[in-house]
Amino acid sequence: MYTFKINDKEIKTTKNMSLLNFLRDEMQITSVKNGCSEGACGTCMVLLDKKAFRACLLTTEKINGKSIMTVEGIEEKERKIYEWAFAEAGAVQCGFCIPGMVISSKGLLDININPTENDIKKALRGNICRCTGYVKIIEAVMKVAKAIREGYEPDNSYTGKIGERTPRIDAQDKISGKAIYSEDLKIENLYYGGAVRTKYPRALVKKINTSKALETSGVESVYLASDIPGNRNIGHLSFISDWDALIAVGEITRYIGDAVALVLAKDKESLKRGIAAIEVEYEELQPLTSPKMSLEENAPKIHEKGNVLFSQKLSRGNVENALKSSKYVVTHTYKTPFTEHAYLEPESAIAVPTKHGVHLYTSSQSIYDEQREVSRLLGVDPSLVEVTSNYVGGGFGGKEDMSVQHHAALMAYLSKKNVQVTLSRQESINVSTKRHAMEIEMTTSCDENGILTGMKCNILSDTGAYSSLGGPVLQRACTHASGPYNYHN
Template sequence: MAVFTVNGQKVEPTGNQKLLRFLRDELHLTSVKDGCSEGACGACTVIIDGKTCKACVPDTDLLDGRTVITVEGLTEWEREVYTYAYGKAGAVQCGFCIPGMVMCTKALLDVNKDPTDDEIKYALRNNYCRCTGYVKIMDAVRLAAKVLKTGVIPDDLDPDWNIGHRVSRVDVEEKVLGTGKYPDDFYFDGMLYGVALRSKYPRARVLEIDTAAAKALSGVEAVLTAEDIPGENKIGHLKHDQYSLIPVGGLTHYLGDAIAVIAAKDRETAEKAKKLIKVKYEVLPHIHTIEEAAAEDAPKVFDEEENNICAHKHISRGNADEAIRNSKYVISHHFETPWTEHAFLEPECAVALYDEDGDIFVYSTDQSAHQTLHECSLLLGTDRVKVQNALVGGGFGGKEDMTVQHLAALLTYATKKPVKMKLTRAESLLVHPKRHPFYMDMTMGCDENGNIMGVKAKVASDTGAFASLGGPVLERACTHAAGPYHYENFEIEGTAYYTNNPPAGAFRGFGVTQTCFATETLLNMMADKVGI
């Protein structure tokens, strides 16, 4: 068994495992963040023998005699320097990537006291930041280098909170030093780990669920299906149209639909149990494009709906047809925008437990603790629920909908034990709502001077398997489709369609980015045509 040093202490793991898991699960050094477990994001960066390394890559058996440093192992002086530099530069937002960035900064400045911009970029090349970008992080590295060189931290963190004064964020220290807690940073005695078995097919009828073998596996404490839900089995942001767990006889809507949830003593056991559950399906035709959803003979994503239309909007002013007909220049063009992934650094995670009052308490990472409270209370059929948002490692709209919070609460309700449920990066990509893809057909008419006379647009969005915020997003897309310009004639028609794709919902811009892309591109084309 390997013996190595972590932050000056000799350690010996209980068994061979990824360094990331050992640091977090056994040593509880939670500054080392788990963003992907695949060596991609850099959130788990540590220093091994003076060089940066993603902790999710090496096995502990390969580290015999090595020296590992995490943010917890920084000297008191280094802590002060990096907290000052990252705070003063404004480099900290959600904070999930920052401990990894700090370790890259330390590894660079330990050997290079005055790095060039290219050397800073190279040092940070393997670490992603989704909130801040890299300009301010590079500023922080330069500032840290200056402080380390002079040996003095300037007394210039202005405490004056009047308008016009610049101050550091109040949460800089806990995010730089990794002491602030995201849900995955909570560990409780006897805590179980939850996973979900998800649908094998995007559209199918569930005929049978056999959980016997999974329940019999040693280390498994609960295997729950829709029958075990004490309250309402439907959730949804604005419309309750999504099963928490697909019941026997129920219809799956996309590959992210949960069929069963498992709680076990560790992640590995839970994953083994998941593979032992047998589900019998009636596979049905599925829909994956707007054209398929709009076809007259299309299968219906929802049995109870008349068609696959989630929302329809019509906005008009003046007479766009006449204005365009009388325009000297007219351009029509078709535009498309794709699905877009939020790519927040922290995968969705929730920890549920019974508190001292006998209530189910949920630590969550989402964009509305009130929404989580409402949904969990409905699912459990009780108001004995409390929700507290821990730190959120990025969201951008992608964490407005429920993902794991209610399922963790359900497993705690059944087992009476703390349960942590966290999505893998692959699950996160599948489950949480994305930015809506849009098809847009637009026509613009201008006079000889390039003044806009009229605009017509017909837009269609793929809202995926559930309504989520598809209606409001479509409305915003339509109300902004004509652009921010002064003219009197426009007509915009929009339709959001259900498909068996992952759901689409909130994302920065909320539908406006898609139609404004089309409008602004059309303006560029028109300027070329008019010659201005």
């Protein structure tokens, strides 16, 4: 038996488990966020005997006899100061990191109410914010310290009058941890779903054996591509739906994030065991790892229509003349890499079956696209797919695609159960689309006075295995290629 205090309340448990999971799943304390579960992000920060620690690195056994505080446990008068200061400083955007920031700040201010900027930076070094940047957060902590020192009692009500400085309307909920993100949503009789991902980026799926998974205790059901009632392909651009929700037996995977089966289970542990019990026979094939490789004459076609998604040509003036008649001409090749969007909230969705369709609760950026894509997948009228967006813990364009929403919806529709699908940080990195890598050959010319005369640019953009937003992204790259400069050619 382990005994400890959480927000001054004595708790006893026989379960030895991650403190993060204990707080979120057993205690329903959702200000403590799960950004990575591996000690990297700081969204799960708690005070352990007044010192800031990451809950995902602690267990109930490790905190035996100790005391834990979360944002919910901060005394109301003090919490109002944090709510005022973080909102006033504009330190809150998606808000997913903020309760953790508040905890680390409190850990500092409880022992040093007159901190320097460096003291604050040191106290926050375990907390990552992807949206705001740290300047405003540091400013907020300074404001909290000053307010506590001077006994200031903020009035957190705002009239919303035009001309009056007004903080964002959701700031207080995000700071106090009351804001509900998708994984925080509490729904009765919730089942947990997850995907079996391909072992190889490019492989022929020869056989899928689900029998061991179905015999695993706690596993409710397993779904394959053949179970999809509607259109198997999804795609953000309605005219190019090329992304298989599940890769079928006899078909070839295209990237490491491809799903080959879905498992539905009564709890998270059974889900892990069920996923591990699915047996897939593959024939590994050589993957296409760059646009250049996929443009080679004998390159295998990863989609029926070939490997080129989209070509865009943009021209103005007469660039060949400009280059020929300019004093100086410079050509360089530039490369930009794939970039992970790195939102702090991993993808999460809950689907609840309705009489003829589903109600989806998501953390995505694009509810109407989800309605369209999910209804096509289920083969139902879009009006039968309702979508509610919860708070979004950062997106940056990376949460426009389907990642978990369609899988949650499919499992809920087929099983008639409430289903949650949440990606782990590693799975999110493997599955999510990235900022497109590009290879850019650019020729620039100018006259003897350095006045720019012409620019010619060839861009090869890597959209990855699926179209996603590759077309519009390439178009944007073309229209923005000249940067802020005034070229006439």
